Each structure stands twice: as C-alpha cells, then as structure tokens.
Amino acid sequence: MADSSFFDELRDNSLVKAEIVAQYFWAWAKVIIKTAKKGSNKIAYIDLFSGPGRYQDGSKSTPLLILERAIADPDMSQMLVTLFNDKNSNHTQSLKQAIASIPDIGRLRHEPIVLNKEVGEEIFQAIQQINNNVPTLFFVDPWGYKGLSLKLIRSLIKGWGCDCIFFFNYNKINPGLNNPKVKEHMNSLFGQERVNVLQPELKLMSPEQRELTIVNAICKALEEVGGSHVQDFCFKNAKANRTSHYLIFVSKSRIGHSIIKDIMGRKSSIFDQGVPSFEYNPAPAIQLSLFDIKPPDELENMLLDEFAGKTLTMLEVYNQHHVGKRYIKKNYKQALLKLEAEGKIITNPSKRTENTFGDSVEITFLPK
Incomplete structure (x- = not known):
C-alpha cells in the first residue's frame, strides 16, 4: 500500500x-x-x-x-x-x-x-x-x-x-x-x-x-x-x-x-x-541541474551549423532541432532574433513587430 x-x-x-x-x-x-x-x-x-x-x-x-x-x-x-x-x-x-x-x-x-x-x-x-x-x-x-x-x-x-x-x-x-x-x-x-x-x-x-x-x-x-x-x-x-x-x-x-x-x-x-x-526544486541551489544546459549563444551556433544553406520556417527549425534538447520554443525565437540582428540569417517577412518571430517566418541560413 x-x-x-x-x-x-x-x-x-x-x-x-x-x-x-x-x-x-x-x-x-x-x-x-x-x-x-x-x-x-x-x-x-x-x-x-x-x-x-x-x-x-x-x-x-x-x-x-x-x-x-x-x-x-x-x-x-x-x-x-x-x-x-x-x-x-x-x-x-x-x-x-x-x-x-x-x-x-x-x-x-x-x-x-x-x-x-x-x-x-x-x-x-x-x-x-x-x-x-x-x-x-x-x-x-x-x-x-x-x-x-x-x-x-x-x-x-x-x-x-x-x-x-x-x-x-x-x-x-x-x-x-x-x-x-x-x-x-x-x-x-x-x-x-x-x-x-x-x-x-x-x-x-x-x-x-x-x-x-x-x-x-x-x-x-x-x-x-x-x-x-x-x-x-x-x-x-x-x-x-x-x-x-x-x-x-x-x-x-x-x-x-x-x-x-x-x-x-x-x-x-x-x-x-x-x-x-x-x-x-522547492529550495533551488546555486548550481544548475546535473544535465547539460548550453546557453543561447551555443544554440545560435548549432543552428548555423545544422541549417547552413537551407530555407525553413521558424516552426520547421524548432520541430527538426529541439527533440532531445533542453531548449523551448522561446529560446529558438530569441536565438533567431539575435542571428537576424547580426545579419547571419535572412528572414521573410523581415518587417515585423519589434522583437517578435512568428512560427511562419521564413528563414534562410547563409552558406558557411
């Protein structure tokens, strides 16, 4: 019992x-x-x-x-x-x-x-x-x-x-x-x-x-x-x-x-x-989880490597990449916004409400 x-x-x-x-x-x-x-x-x-x-x-x-x-x-x-x-x-x-x-x-x-x-x-x-x-x-x-x-x-x-x-x-x-x-x-x-x-x-x-x-x-x-x-x-x-x-x-x-x-x-x-x-954790400790949590800049590099030369929507990027990883959709949108600001990807439409990245936005990753 x-x-x-x-x-x-x-x-x-x-x-x-x-x-x-x-x-x-x-x-x-x-x-x-x-x-x-x-x-x-x-x-x-x-x-x-x-x-x-x-x-x-x-x-x-x-x-x-x-x-x-x-x-x-x-x-x-x-x-x-x-x-x-x-x-x-x-x-x-x-x-x-x-x-x-x-x-x-x-x-x-x-x-x-x-x-x-x-x-x-x-x-x-x-x-x-x-x-x-x-x-x-x-x-x-x-x-x-x-x-x-x-x-x-x-x-x-x-x-x-x-x-x-x-x-x-x-x-x-x-x-x-x-x-x-x-x-x-x-x-x-x-x-x-x-x-x-x-x-x-x-x-x-x-x-x-x-x-x-x-x-x-x-x-x-x-x-x-x-x-x-x-x-x-x-x-x-x-x-x-x-x-x-x-x-x-x-x-x-x-x-x-x-x-x-x-x-x-x-x-x-x-x-x-x-x-x-x-x-x-009801009383969170200072250290992070025992699992490997990579910061967002690591996610940006991973995306650039995996999707170089490809064109996909934001949702397609997320669906193809997130399984088995600790990133959530919000993390992908933040990473893509940063890559866009740095000129490392091309987006369509490029004109959107500030700091937004919809699921249907099309992304072209530049060739390496």
Whole structure:
C-alpha cells in the first residue's frame, strides 16, 4: 500500500505535478477535440493511481483539477470520459466524496468512474471499454514502481491521440536496479537486456553520472516501445537537494511533445539565460541541474551549423532541432532574433513587430 504521508510530505512537488498534468490535459484536449468530434465524439482521461481527492493541506489533486476545468467548457463537459482508480479504498472513498462536492458536477454528460482495483487485467478491460478509438490521456502515478512496465506504457499509447504521463520514482528505482529481490520489476520497466547492461556500469559511476544514465535508459526504452517523443522533468527533495522523482511524458505526437515541453519549461525552478533546467526544486541551489544546459549563444551556433544553406520556417527549425534538447520554443525565437540582428540569417517577412518571430517566418541560413 502507498504511504499515505506522501500526500502530506511532498505538498509542493505534488502541486507542481498536478498543475503540469492538468495544464497539459487542457492543451491536449483543445488540439484533439476537433478531430474527436468527427469520430467517437469522446475524449478520455484515465488515472490508474489517482490518490485522494485532496492533499493534507487541502490542495486539489489532479482528478479534481481535470473535472472542474471540464465542467466549465461546453465541449469538454459533453465529451469527456474519466476513470480514476486506486487500490487504497480510503483514497477512492475520499475521491468519491470530493467529486460529489464539486459544484455543477451534474453538467458532465459522462459520470466519472472511480474504481478500487489493483492495476491488472480487470483494469485493462475497463480501459478497453472506455478508450476504444477514443483519444486518451493516461496518468500513471504509483508510489513505487509496482504496476509500472514497458508493456503497460506500450498498450496505453498505441491508439491515435493517446499520450501518457507517468511518475518515475528515482528514489526507489535507483537502488532497485541492483537489488535481486526486485529484479522482475526492473526487467519489466527497463527490459531485461538493458538491466543486464546497466547493473555493472552503474556500480562504477558517481551519483550524478548514475542518475543521468538511468534517466537516459528509461527514455531509450520508451522510444523502443513506440514512444517516439519522450520528455522528462526532475523533482528535487528540498531537505537534501537530491532527486526525488521524475515526471515523464511519452507520446507518438510531435505536437504533444512541443506542448508538454513548454509547460514543463515554465515550471522549472532554474533558468540559465532563459534556458529551463526542466527541474523543480522547492529550495533551488546555486548550481544548475546535473544535465547539460548550453546557453543561447551555443544554440545560435548549432543552428548555423545544422541549417547552413537551407530555407525553413521558424516552426520547421524548432520541430527538426529541439527533440532531445533542453531548449523551448522561446529560446529558438530569441536565438533567431539575435542571428537576424547580426545579419547571419535572412528572414521573410523581415518587417515585423519589434522583437517578435512568428512560427511562419521564413528563414534562410547563409552558406558557411
């Protein structure tokens, strides 16, 4: 059973996590709804480890944020199907009460489903009944790692418009990778072959190298099961300034990746010349994230090298270059504005509102 104190001890982290998921859901839904109207006329949100309705400090959990936003939107209130599950009966009872107390909950065409089950075959059957040809955002937030696997993630994102955001508990997974008692869980999460390679490598690494290697490994594993677009976001423990966990987004959608990247970038606690760390720290330290964050002038040089002699729109430059890097769209626009001022690129139109760089602006990179 999950430690219920989690919902008290990690208040700040939990709030940021809930905001990221809720903000992405809204942006995702706005993109998906137009196409969904032509098909099933439904979109879905499914949370497999939903927790209680509220945290100990009274903050609303993700299910409440999702439902309240849906009620206020005419399309969403008629299209949204929700399923919330938690094996802790105290959590599901709390969630049911919190949902029932939401003003105007009756405006939702589809009544929220709350289940009290282990994540397994019964849950999968319930999911299939809901998301058959229905675009779905899945949130998977286990306390540890039990129930989380590559097989599960592959099954969740296989349909059109299906994205997944999940909780990657680094604090527990890090020691678990060299613990024979949980080898089966690690194999299901990373793949047995990858675990066999990781185990001897990790023993020789510093804590920083170890963390980077583990995160890169899970991202690679997700790509191999169909998640062509993966984005991670780190949460630090304020008391020890150590990594607690990650929130990881996985999707087949380029647009979804761009949306979540901007949302996570804005939630970062640390910025280096406008470049986000993709890290939330309740008590930020002076040093930057352990990940390599290159300043904007490095981005300018990278663009000049990669696109020399080519003509593309700003959006094409961003889409072709940002995957796997810590830059957000704002960083690209700032870099291109500087290159334009230095005469290193030619833009069309060249006359625009000052300090703006629209997605459709055409850029010609001069040959080297």
